Amino acid sequence: MKPVNWGVLGAARFAREHMARAIHEAEGARLFALATSDPSRAHGFQAFCPDLIVHDSYDALLADPRVEAVYIPLPNSLHVEWTLKAIRAGKHVLTEKPIAMRADEIDELIRARDSSGLLVAEAYMIVHHPQWQRVRGLIADGAIGRILHADAHFTYDNRADPTNIRNRPETGGGSIPDIGVYTYGCLRWAAQAEPVALRATIRHENGVDVFAQVTGRMAGDSGEFTFHAMTSMRLFPRQEVVFQGERGLIRLTAPFNAGVFGEAQVQMYRKGQADHIERFPGVRQYRNQVEAFVRSLRDGTPYPWTLEDARGTQSMIDQVVASAL
Structure with missing residues (x-):
């Protein structure tokens, strides 16, 4: 099976300590590229992945045709925007939770996923444990x-x-x-x-x-x-x-x-x-998550946490916030 080349948008500490390492170690995956405007922030990633390609912007990484899947660990408020940009760039996307700040925002992601045929999911790792x-x-x-x-x-x-x-x-x-x-x-x-x-x-x-x-x-x-x-x-x-x-x-x-x-x-x-x-x-639940994503991408194995699942939890979050008013 051809490895999936992954790109990471942003040099977040969580990505450096957990998810980028999981991608690097996962079967069927290859940590290929990182986007950061500060080259010094790439050093922690290059310590365990020396051949990592570093792009100086998120857009540059999304324009790289060698990148097949993108992991997005950006602040919560940026998740929908950059998930949609990644889909439009033709990338499969795994975005950190919560993938949106309101349930109705996920409807747009579902439509974009369905029209593109790409695999788009929220990084809800516990279901892989x-x-x-x-x-x-x-x-x-x-x-x-x-x-x-x-x-x-x-x-x-x-x-x-x-x-x-x-x-x-x-x-x-x-x-x-x-x-x-x-x-x-x-x-x-x-x-x-x-x-x-x-x-x-x-x-x-x-x-x-x-x-x-x-x-x-x-x-x-x-x-x-x-x-x-x-x-x-x-x-x-x-x-x-x-x-x-x-x-x-x-x-x-x-x-x-x-x-x-x-x-x-x-x-x-x-x-x-x-x-x-x-x-x-x-058990390495982050690695399990990456490998489940790769299997779903390569052979169509059902992914255990869909955007519809994420929407259900976000809907509950919306209800929690509303009930306290």
Whole structure:
């Protein structure tokens, strides 16, 4: 299989530390080009990919016919603009989450994807981790009975870094755009359910939300359940997701930054049965994401997180924001 030549728009730290490395290491992928107006910012990428081609602008990279796919880790407020530009340049696109700031913006991306025939997706990496695939399967198989309640928490503290794009409204900052996509999206994907009612309490600082607590009800094929989700950029780090069913409980101990926050574990507790714990050491979910994209591009394997999936989570985000007004 011919490797997919990837280009990265912008020398973001996250790209340098995670996604560019994943592209470089992934089977069927080749980290080929980087766009940055500051050549010194390319050094960190060239340290592990010495033959990397560096373009001095995003437009120059998009004009390079050797680049087949583009990864976009730009600030949230620029995602739609540059995703559309990449599509118009004939590139397949993987854009960081959230791919848009409103659900209706994703409609334009869907139309552009459909008319171009290109693969366009949001970089929602957790669905590529086997722990989440396992949990989705357990819930669908009724391992803990009908889901009655779910909790999802993701918090960290970045108050010491006021210039961080997550702390700036003009770059689409806030805990909800940054990590609400995980707490809300994981419930939707794993339980195959959508919100039917919700209410949010949100606290803002300098024009961005720094704390959001959401309660409500979700419904899917297996029925309706209550949920609680919390995100914050001002609390001690915490990651945990719990699904409580009629006959048992499933807990994920490192649901989002598996291997960084802690070891990924799926813990299942059921009355009258031995506790069951599955561990997932050494899984590279970013690499898995790149390889899934390459397989979909090359042989049509269904990609597990479509733009329609991303739109569903963004719609839930929009509802959360509106419910707090």
